[in-house]
Amino acid sequence: MAKLDSKIPAGPLAEKWSKHKADIRVVSPANKRKLDIIVVGTGLGGASAAATLGELGYNVKIFCISDSPRRAHSIAAQGGINAAKNYQNDNDSVFRLFYDTIKGGDYRAREANVYRLAEVSNNIIDQCVAQGVPFARDYGGLLDNRSFGGAQVSRTFYARGQTGQQLLLGAYAALNRQIAKGSVKSYPRHEMLDLVLIDGKARGIITRNLITGEIERFGAHAVVIATGGYGNVFFLSTNAMNSNGSAAWQCYKKGAFFANPCFTQIHPTCIPVHGTQQSKLTLMSESLRNDGRIWVPKKKEDVELLRAKKKKASDIPEEDRDYYLERRYPAFGNLVPRDVASRAAKERCDAGYGVNDTGLAVFLDFKTAIDRLGEDVIRARYGNLFQMYEKITDVNPYHEPMMIYPAVHYTMGGIWVDYNLMTTIPGLYAIGEANFSDHGANRLGASALMQGLADGYFVLPYTIGDYLSHEIQSPKVDTNAPEFVEAEKGVKEKIAKLFSIQGKESVDDIHKKLGHIMWENVGMARTKESLEKAITEIQALRKDFWKNVRIPGTNEEFNQELEKAIRLADFLELGELMARDGLHRQESCGGHFRVEYQTPEGEALRDDEHFAYVAVWEYQGPDQEPKLDKEPLVFEAVHLAQRNYKD
């Protein structure tokens, strides 16, 4: 348990970060030049961290699996980024942002980390504007805001429906500047396949060049994992096709602890599944809930007519519509947090009110807003999202309401890190979605971008210096060390083993099966039985994978099937850990909804007495049950309460 030291500084919550910054050590410019840092992943966290570390003078190597750092999936974030600027004079503050985030996370996040996140949120906006991020502005030339779920203030900064793209382009531009200067070296189309430890410290990684198949070694004094979440374990999710949990999983298998793996966010507003050949789900930004109203018909006969396409949504009169979020949560209405909105949609669909042919969809209607503001205003706010919707579904959302349904979107769980964002392996850091630290059991909208950039720009560059200040005497890491040789051998053997199977099923065939098991049993509603079933089924499927998968071609070429297979092999282990974690957590909180634990109104019922902790899993070896550790969550500034979005 000694390993699980969260290193939260003492003192009042609001002063912890300042005090900590004053206390930690720094590295002199002359010494920074001698230190190497590896950053894996080029999303908001990775790109901003690498750029900032490069500016500071470290030698940085940055790796991504895409053809360019700009493709990282942060780019797909649509709605916005939160900050406690209080530009709208609606009584927002660092504390309020902190409080909303802790509450939105259903009191399963670490207070000190969340407070720090809220604290640096304002710096992020300043930084991004200075970089030339074209945030939306009002006619006076100042920045505009909109509202997001789980908040009663307008604190979300946005750039049309492409905020993630614009923020990432800002970070990518800063990264490019460092690449041009030579302080950062970029390795696109390189996938990290293993972490290398020397004397217990993270000292490098093994990568595969995705074009040539070459297995390469890279050494450094510290390694930063910024590889995002593992939502693709569900096969169908809003994550990009290549998003995966493999880098994080290799760290776990090398000794980094994994925290709260079962906390998965199911986003309420996604375009519903249309058929069995679908490969990807598309998110419709949460910002749409600013002006869109969610409803299903009140009458079953209307539902039947809708499904039979004999009636259009716009034909159903106002009095026959059930705006169930406004009905159940009058105070927040359509802007309840994502987990609440998703469950409410599922509840209506389970009750038989789903409006499309599969019965798994609800309406998101803009008629009221269009009547109030005019089509032009709505077009200016959400034009690109409406266009995207129409291209995919062939339905014009200006005339007919959108159909939406929840889908897997984000994973709050991730590699366990302390206050310094260091994992349980010295010298190994995890930032952004890849770590577990800030969102508890449910992330609020527009907070992922905030966390990625907070970690990368303003937290990690300070805290990593504290660790590296002890490494200034360490020479350049020798990649011919036996540990590197061993790790490379392991990777090569794994690849050779995958090719040797030559079974009958494609990677996708098996991945779809895994996704099905996960969605049915570890999805929006979980029970003891479903989770146990998932564990058994995943174990069986994993065996099947290693007997039956077929990977065409060779390693020494651009082989996308091999890439997918390596990732799926990890998902097949990760999925089991998610189920295990869900099984052990006998309460409902945030995105983790155990059917056995709910209030009479069907809300998540937490058990603070027994589960107010971070569940931290420690790898024990292949096919061994992992060991559970607990980091107790101590709440000093907020009072634990049943989340209330009703009044």
Place this chain on the structure above:
Amino acid sequence: MNLTLKIWRQKNAKAPGKFVTYKVENISPDTSFLEMLDILNNDLIHKGEDPVVFDHDCREGICGMCSLHINGFAHGPDTEITTCQLHMRKFKDGDTITIEPWRSRAFPVIKDLAVDRSAFDKILQAGGFISVNTGGVPDANTIPIPKKDADESMDAAACIGCGACVATCKNGSAMLFVAARVSSLAKLPQGRIEGARRAKAMVAKMDELGFGACTNTGACEAQCPKGISIAHIARLNREFLSAKLKD
């Protein structure tokens, strides 16, 4: 739907390539174009053949990873979309669809339909940024920017770096891509400061990497999935020429 696909197959950058014909059957019109290729690839794997390599990632039209020249159009026969947003309802049952990689000297083929677009990164590294370090920046609202300028900057910033402009331009010119970045930053007071240096550096890099010159055909604008206007090219020209004339 049943379709015939003529797909460019090329083992690697050096090997010669050729078209290979495939058939796909029972495709739903609601399937996306890339899902249709997924189905083809799954069939090929089951038959023991090599699946077709193509770049893709987010599948919602924002990452810029997908490419493909489909039936004579970059990103296929629809306007303001990427290939991943193209749906099979745009085709008819029995159609023959020709799928080619993007062709330009600066974008060599890596394998099958995947091309190397790292030249774009290099152009941006030459100057597609504002030289500010993390920290030490003023409060965001100390720089008021007219809404019109911010909106125009955003129009240009919508570029996803997919390379459709280069792929479709008869000159293989990257002017729309370069213009989008230069123009986006030029419309902001923060970006104006090093505007001249940026325009010169990025254009020089673009020329060096073997992209062609703009002849104002407007094909890039027509095929740009984000509908970025060639008016931004005019701004790039202005920025570049006035910078050069001052030298």
Place this chain on the structure above:
Amino acid sequence: MGNLFSSSIGRKLIMSISGLFLILFLLFHMSMNLVAVFSTEAYNMICEFLGAHWYALVGTLILAAGFLFHIVYAFILTIKNRQARGTQRYAVSKKEEGVSWASKNMFVLGVIVILGLLLHFYNFWYNMQFAELVGEQVGPFGPADGAAYITSLFSNPVFVILYLVWFAALWFHLTHGFWSAFQTLGWDNQIWIKRWKCIANVFATVVMLCFALVVIVFFLRSLCGGAC
């Protein structure tokens, strides 16, 4: 200015400026031709004025330089642009929506214009200014009798058709070239792009109609034997 003219935009700038200069010349030439429709005497006066005088020769040389730059750089740009396209061409390639045919075929149109120009030189310049330069009559009429050359040439329907084809190519060339020149200079934005394109179409049409008018008028006059 550094290496402005070795950059892709610099090369286009040369195309743009030389193009605009040639457009100015076209306007001058058009006005002069129109005079011939109304008064052959006045036209011949202009021809006399533009003979082998030093100012006319200087003007001719500048004009020739303008053509030369425009043509030479057109070749350079076209070759470089073809190289940039790569060695492997698309098997299927279609015209994008909203893209004008002329914009994609400026080089071909330019070549037709040059061929027309050579014919025109042989028909007129050689017989007129060149004749004055060498100091002896080379054609059937005196070097300053431009009206006689016009009347004689456009009584032949073959030349009428050749000239009209030439004008058509020039019309296409101008519809793109005119607005494109301003775009290259950077004098353009989202609003003016549409305006320039419209102005270009109107301009090209008016100029080429005026040129064509002279040819047609003289052809019709030849049909009625000078009686009308």
